[in-house]
Amino acid sequence: MVKPKLLKEYPFIEEEHVKYVMDEVDENIEYAEIYISELEGTYPKIIQSVHTERATTVLLKNKKNALKDLFDEGCIDEVDYAALRKEIDQSLVNIRNESVALEDIRFNEVFAHCPLFSMLNQEELSELRSKAKLKEYKKGAVLIKMGSRIKTAIIIVSGSVKESFKDDDGK
């Protein structure tokens, strides 16, 4: 479906090139589907939460559009429109706040699979969660600088790190 549209909109692109790009897109979609299905097996709660959040957001946005149509057509007055719209906006804010709970699920899933922390009970995990921050680093970023004082335990969630040690003699 995308291919004829592309050829129509950009007639100067050769069909062979479009085919090449589409093949790559199809391959990427295939990889993404495999990744999602693997993720679904490993972290079902996360996937479920993501799907629920997306579905609810789409429903609320549709509701908001329908409400505007009704207002434009004169079916509801301005006061009712404002009140109903405020209600929907509040629901959307609530969903965004629910994402914080999603982060908690991710934290628990990660730590449940980490041998050092897997024996902790729910209370201990919650305490740990309250003192944890998820950070992202680019390739080559320095996580620990030699000679600096470490004040946080850094636990890798994804990716890998090269640690280089020196002893007191600098060896």
Place this chain on the structure above:
Amino acid sequence: MFHMIRSVGCVLDAYDLTYKEDAKCEAKARNALKAYEIDESAITELINTNFEFKKLWFKALFNYCCHLHEGVEQIYDDASVRSIRKIAEHSDIVSLGNNQTFDVEHGAFLFQGQLEFSNTTQVKGSFITKPGTVKSLAPNTVLLNIVPPNRRELSRLPEREYEKGPSQ
């Protein structure tokens, strides 16, 4: 220089965090990565309240302790990273109160506190290299009671990625 590749689930430089010392290592991201940073007070609290966690935490430190403090080779002749990891897995973490005694069978490593052994005082970072009775001279002494792993089992261990890198 001693290199290690750390992947998912690893705690970086747990040694300096535990002893509140300046970092003796540098850690660089090999690729784009995500990591949780947990305040050290949360880890200290867990070490003080959950003995199972304390055992695993100190066992995880052992490899780097062996690199910093010589002596493991006097207890177990194969002091490679792989065998040290296996020794830590097989050994027990023992926590002693003041004046408490403990019989060391093969050897031990002192993580924290003080010990009296053969009329000498052993401090943090010491290896007890022969069998004997140790007496704690501090209220919170932690040691690794070394139990050498079975040699045959050791030879069957697959080589890990970080052990293929530059040697110590």
